[in-house]
Amino acid sequence: MKGFVGYLLFGLLALLLRTSVFPLFLPPGFCPDLLLVLVIYLGLSENMLRAVLVTLLLGGMQDSFSSTTLGLYIFVYLAILLLVRLLSEQLNLESPPLLVLLMIGGTFVQNFLLVCCLTIFADAGPVVQILLPSLAEQMLANLISASLLLFLVLKIQFLFGNRAGLARLGYQSKRHGI
């Protein structure tokens, strides 16, 4: 339960940073999507049931904070989570660069699913022309933020001797299931 609330609080903090802090210092395309980082992390390391529940709530929170219809990011994040979980069975999660590569893939999948949903369901106009030019910037921002987060969390957990959570990825990780 503590972990569950912790993830939600981290998600809320990420959203607050995204809405109130990052826009002050970063251009719009370069604002990192910390929730995506969290979803990928959940997909790699967390218990499946908890990961799904947290992802559903995070998606809902993202929908509430953006002008999209409730359900869009819930679907997108859930799809990414399931995809990551599916892939994680085949990957060597002890390699930190893999997380970074997953971020690139996650950003791409996120944008692809957003375009699909908005085009098929919402008829939202030329979303491809809007999302495509900023894709590279978004990937770079997510990559940098994920690398920094990984570095920071590993450092903190190393200092406090705690090898749970993200640090666990560096040692063993494939023990999750629904």
Add this chain to the structure above:
Amino acid sequence: MRDLIKRYRNLLLAAALLIATLLLYSYNLRQKDATTFFERAVLTLASPFQSVIDNITDGISDGWQHYLWLVDTEKRNDQLEQENSQLHSALQQVEEFRLQNERLRKLLAFVDDLDRPALPAQVIGEDVSSWARTVTIDKGSRAGLRAGLPVVAAEGVVGRIIKAAPNSSRVLLVTDASSAIAAMVQRTRTRGVVRGLGAKMSLDYALRGADIERDDLLVSSGMGGVFPKGLPLGKVSGVERDQYGLFQWVEVSPAVDFSHLEEVLVIVGEDQ
């Protein structure tokens, strides 16, 4: 069948979840304007945090930009000072145009009242001697001006042209000692001749018994044929009557402020 379900349970669950979320999205798309309970709850929960973060970031950003990050401040300051100076200059020019516009409007109104064709001209120079009272205007014989034409401003009579060059003319002001204009007191119709005294003027040949008071307006009488009748010349600023003598002494302040004269009208035509 049960074995099949059991075997692909995870996959089926995942697919069901995805379909459920898509259905949720699709359902909410139809009610775009409605705010769901979940959205309300999230926004209500987040708004105090957002306010706090906003205040903090504002404070930090303010402190950073005003007290710490001052690398470009001097350069920016120089740039702004230069910009300010340019804007100040432009503003002065605009003010100048506004005042000119105001004066020209008055002149135009005056032309309408005058009912005679008139040519606007700009005062471009004053007399170099200390005793003569003349000004130079920027229109001359090429514009159809000639000696003798009356020159007026919105406030009243300025003088008459005494010399006309192709592109400029010299105007003898009514305050010049050699200027004399047939005039009358507007209130009592007492006639006389207004003569220049430098800064002021006098009304000559006003009979001692004539009713003239301070602040009486003097206008051109139309006699002499140079100035149209009824143009303001000045106001009576002093009256002296000797015990003996035929005439009284009347001092007149000119209606036009010659120290601020910039635009004038030269009356070129006859009465319409």
